[in-house]
C-alpha cells in the first residue's frame with residue numbers, strides 16, 4: 063500500500079478517466095471519479111457502468127463515482143482527464159478543493175488554442191498551488207480497462223515524485239515509466255494526434271502499406287523537429303510517449319484521430335459519430351507554433367489545410383507527394 067498516495071482523484075469521467083480510475087483501483091488505490099454530469103455520475107454509482115463513454119466495462123468496487131467536487135479535497139494526487147481544450151476550465155474548477163502541493167497529472171493530449179500553451183503550462187496557470195505532471199503514451203482506454211498489457215510515461219519535474227506516482231498507480235498490466243522531461247512527454251501526445259489524421263487519410267485512400275510506413279517515419283521526423291525546437295529530450299521523443307504513441311495511433315482504426323482521417327480519406331466526410339479527435343483541435347496551433355519556430359511540418363500542414371477547408375484531400379495528398387525532403391532529419 064502506498065501510504066503517500068492512498069486516495070486518488072480522477073477528474074473527467076469519459077473513456078480515459080474511467081479506464082484510469084479502474085487502473086488506479088487495480089494498483090490498490092482508493093479512487094474518486096468526478097464527472098460534471100450529475101445524472102450520469104449517479105447512474106454510474108448505481109449501475110457500476112459508463113455505457114456512454116466506455117461500454118461493457120465494470121467500474122471497480124474501490125472507485126466512487128461522484129458529481130461533487132468536494133470529494134477531491136482529501137485526495138493525495140489527481141489525474142485530470144478531460145479534453146485538452148477543456149483542461150483550463152476543469153483545472154480552475156478543482157483548484158479551490160486541493161491541498162497545497164497536490165500533484166495534478168494531466169492526461170490530455172493537445173495544446174491549448176489561443177494561448178499555444180502545453181497542458182502542464184495550462185495547469186500551472188489555472189491551478190497554481192498544484193504540482194503539475196503529465197501522463198501519456200500508447201494506450202487505448204478500452205485496452206487499459208480490459209487489463210491488457212500497456213506501458214505509458216508519467217513525467218513530473220521532480221524525478222522522485224514521478225517515481226512515487228508511478229509506483230502508486232502502476233500494476234503488472236499497466237506499466238508506468240517515470241520521467242522528468244515534462245515538455246517532451248506532452249509534445250509527443252499532442253503532435254501524434256495530428257499526424258494520425260494524415261495516416262488515416264492514407265489508409266482511407268488505400269495508398270498502401272509502403273505509404274503508411276513512410277508516413278509514420280516522416281511524421282516522426284516532424285514530431286522530432288518540433289520537439290527539439292520546444293525543448294524535448296531526444297530519448298523522450300523516441301520513447302513511449304513519442305514514437306510509441308505515434309505508431310499506435312497511426313496504425314489503428316481504434317484511434318479516433320486515425321478514424322477521422324480514415325473517414326476523410328474514404329468519403330471526404332467527417333465521421334458521423336462526433337467522437338473526440340484531439341488532433342482536429344491541435345492541428346492549427348501546432349502548425350502555427352512550427353511556423354513561429356521556423357520548422358517544416360509538411361504532413362501536419364497538409365492535415366491543417368484539409369481541416370480548415372483550404373485544401374481538399376487530393377490537394378493535401380498531392381502536396382505531400384510533391385514535397386520531397388532534401389535529406390532525412
Ligand SMILES: NC(=O)C1=CN([C@@H]2O[C@H](COP(=O)(O)OP(=O)(O)OC[C@H]3O[C@@H](n4cnc5c(N)ncnc54)[C@H](OP(=O)(O)O)[C@@H]3O)[C@@H](O)[C@H]2O)C=CC1
Pocket residue numbers: 074075076077078079097098099115143144145146148151152169170171172201202203204338340
Ligand atoms: N480514450 C483514450 O483511449 C485515451 C484518451 N486520452 C486523452 O484523454 C483526454 C480525454 O479523452 P477521453 O476520455 O477519451 O474523451 P471522452 O470524450 O471519452 O470523455 C471526455 C470527458 O471529459 C468531460 N468534459 C468535457 N469537457 C469538460 C469540462 N469543461 N469540464 C469537465 N468535464 C469535461 C466529458 O464530460 P461529458 O460526458 O459531460 O461530456 C467527458 O466525460 C483526451 O485529451 C485524449 O486525447 C489519452 C489516452 C487514451
Ligand SMILES: O=C(CO)COP(=O)(O)O
Pocket residue numbers: 171199200201202255258307310311316317318319320338339340
Ligand atoms: O491517445 C490515444 C492512444 O494512446 C487514443 O487515441 P485517440 O484519441 O486517437 O483515440
